[in-house]
Amino acid sequence: MPAQIPFSEPPYLSSLPSPYFTPSHRKWQAAIQPFIQSHLHDRAVEWDVSGTVPPDVFTTFSQANMIIPALPAPLPVAWLKKLGIPTLLGGLPVEEFDALHGYIFNDEMVRSGLAGPGASLTTGMAFGVPLILKFGSEELKERVLPDLLTGRKRACIAITEPDAGSDVAGIVTSAVKSACGKFWVVNGSKKWYVSFSGSLSPPPSCFILLFFPVFFLFLLSFYPLSSLFPMHSFLKRKSLILKTRITNGIWSDYAAMAVRTGPPGSGAAGISLMVVPLKNHPGVTMRRLSVSGQATGGTTYIELDDVRVPVENILGEENQGMRYIMTNFNHERLAVATGTTRQARVALSAAFEYVLKREAFGKALIEQPVVRHRLAKAGALLESLTAWVEQFAYMLTKLPHDKAEALGGPTALLKAQAGMVFKECADTAVLLFGGNGFTKTGQGQLVESELWSFSSILCPPSVPQACRVLTAASTVQCFTARSWALESLVVPRMSCSTLLSGSWSRSTRRRPRCWRRREDPDCEAV
Numbered sequence: 001m002p003a004q005i006p007f008s009e010p011p012y013l014s015s016l017p018s019p020y021f022t023p024s025h026r027k028w029q030a031a032i033q034p035f036i037q038s039h040l041h042d043r044a045v046e047w048d049v050s051g052t053v054p055p056d057v058f059t060t061f062s063q064a065n066m067i068i069p070a071l072p073a074p075l076p077v078a079w080l081k082k083l084g085i086p087t088l089l090g091g092l093p094v095e096e097f098d099a100l101h102g103y104i105f106n107d108e109m110v111r112s113g114l115a116g117p118g119a120s121l122t123t124g125m126a127f128g129v130p131l132i133l134k135f136g137s138e139e140l141k142e143r144v145l146p147d148l149l150t151g152r153k154r155a156c157i158a159i160t161e162p163d164a165g166s167d168v169a170g171i172v173t174s175a176v177k178s179a180c181g182k183f184w185v186v187n188g189s190k191k192w193y194v195s196f197s198g199s200l201s202p203p204p205s206c207f208i209l210l211f212f213p214v215f216f217l218f219l220l221s222f223y224p225l226s227s228l229f230p231m232h233s234f235l236k237r238k239s240l241i242l243k244t245r246i247t248n249g250i251w252s253d254y255a256a257m258a259v260r261t262g263p264p265g266s267g268a269a270g271i272s273l274m275v276v277p278l279k280n281h282p283g284v285t286m287r288r289l290s291v292s293g294q295a296t297g298g299t300t301y302i303e304l305d306d307v308r309v310p311v312e313n314i315l316g317e318e319n320q321g322m323r324y325i326m327t328n329f330n331h332e333r334l335a336v337a338t339g340t341t342r343q344a345r346v347a348l349s350a351a352f353e354y355v356l357k358r359e360a361f362g363k364a365l366i367e368q369p370v371v372r373h374r375l376a377k378a379g380a381l382l383e384s385l386t387a388w389v390e391q392f393a394y395m396l397t398k399l400p401h402d403k404a405e406a407l408g409g410p411t412a413l414l415k416a417q418a419g420m421v422f423k424e425c426a427d428t429a430v431l432l433f434g435g436n437g438f439t440k441t442g443q444g445q446l447v448e449s450e451l452w453s454f455s456s457i458l459c460p461p462s463v464p465q466a467c468r469v470l471t472a473a474s475t476v477q478c479f480t481a482r483s484w485a486l487e488s489l490v491v492p493r494m495s496c497s498t499l500l501s502g503s504w505s506r507s508t509r510r511r512p513r514c515w516r517r518r519e520d521p522d523c524e525a526v
């Protein structure tokens with residue numbers, strides 16, 4: 001067997017001891033690795049170039065129950081057994097699956113170094129289906145889960161809008177109850193062309209009627225359509241009612257979607273989650289978006305125009321959506337951090353392999369101290385990150401659900417750090433591959449793809465700046481909460497948007513003053 005290229009495997013797969021991985025975890029890794037390799041990675045680069053993973057790959061994975069491990073642990077054991085799925089690949093009982101099995105799955109799904117092909121299969125199951133499992137009514141679950149868990153149908157998660165990304169509380173897609181009370185009408189009537197004619201209703205004059213189309217065509221001859229619309233501030237005000245950058249959307253039968261059920265401006269307190277039918281549903285238009293990195297992820301632009309959704313499709317309680325969305329965070333962030341760590345590993349080990357054989361000035365590049373230094377520096381970051389990711393997965397296997405929620409802030413930091421480390425490793429690889437690192441074919445092809453991929457991790461959706469703000473805020477909140485708890489004071493829960501906006505500091509400033517004035521009889525009233 002050839003020697004392992006340095007940094008190509010995490011320590012637990014390099015014959016080194018680990019406190020975390022049991023024989024069950026190692027058996028699971030040995031069972032899934034060849035399956036994923038032959039059905040996904042062997043042609044991942046080819047599919048990445050063409051931009052699409054063929055649909056039969058999803059069928060192959062779902063028939064082998066290999067989409068299910070994308071769910072957070074513990075798995076929905078009762079549901080799986082009811083559907084005749086008592087075990088996963090390699091005979092792993094579904095009740096035995098924990099966060100470390102999940103970590104191994106997420107790591108193996110990115111072993112090719114490309115996140116897109118794996119994401120094209122699993123994103124809906126990983127981030128959309130858990131919300132239905134956790135908050136759907138029994139009737140809704142009976143209706144949609146059998147098809148979703150067996151892969152006969154697909155789902156996605158649809159939160160982001162053109163004007164609201166990190167600031168989820170700013171979404172504008174509205175859902176209003178129909179007069180008969182049987183439907184939510186997800187309102188798409190503010191699409192831009194409606195706003196356009198409404199705002200510029202022409203006077204009844206032939207000249208004016210003719211002037212607008214002619215002037216419009218004249219403008220079009222100078223500017224592309226997309227560059228014209230942002231020129232109109234009213235169009236921005238009446239923004240498109242769309243969900244954008246929705247991974248897997250184009251193939252999805254359902255979306256777990258955030259909608260505004262409260263009045264405009266109600267912020268986080270007016271958001272609900274509901275299962276919105278997508279494919280072939282009246283009023284829904286979807287088109288695929290071309291993106292850098294994760295080209296195969298099926299990123300989709302969804303337009304909703306008076307879409308009727310059965311009232312039973314609401315998840316949990318009305319206007320509690322923000323709270324529900326936040327329950328997804330630990331799993332989402334750990335899954336992304338795990339895949340990103342593997343991508344960093346693939347980039348760095350590819351660079352290592354390259355400098356061992358590439359010669360310049362009469363010797364291999366690895367002989368140059370500056371090259372060794374660069375590899376070592378990135379390698380140290382990579383191995384520290386791996387240790388941190390594994391530690392998180394382990395903690396999730398041990399913590400009860402309510403305690404695990406406290407990891408939300410630190411997991412955001414982990415995800416942000418994974419993006420930074422991936423950037424360092426991809427930069428190192430591109431540097432050491434020289435010109436090949438910028439070539440879309442040949443030896444540097446994978447590294448070139450990864451160069452674009454890290455920006456989709458570093459930029460949204462991981463949003464490092466926002467993650468750090470959130471983490472700092474929630475760390476302070478946890479500390480303050482503990483201090484208050486010690487003083488027997490009740491601590492109000494703060495929303496994610498409050499934490500992100502920084503306004504949490506105003507409320508916290510008031511409490512500690514009270515805390516310091518405990519002897520003051522008026523304190524209770526503060």
Ligand SMILES: Cc1cc2nc3c(=O)[nH]c(=O)nc-3n(C[C@H](O)[C@H](O)[C@H](O)COP(=O)(O)OP(=O)(O)OC[C@H]3O[C@@H](n4cnc5c(N)ncnc54)[C@H](O)[C@@H]3O)c2cc1C
Nearest residue numbers: 157158159160165166245246247456460461463465466500
């Ligand atoms: C590959 C990919 C897949 C995606 N898949 C999905 C999906 O399936 N479903 C879905 O709903 N969405 C999806 N998204 C969208 C993603 O969730 C959003 O991109 C993300 O929420 C960030 O929103 P935004 O792009 O509007 O950036 P913005 O919120 O506009 O942020 C722009 C910049 O400002 C920074 N910033 C924002 N807030 C703060 C702050 N408080 N302090 C400091 N800096 C800040 C950000 O870091 C970022 O650099 C996907 C995105 C990508 C790239």
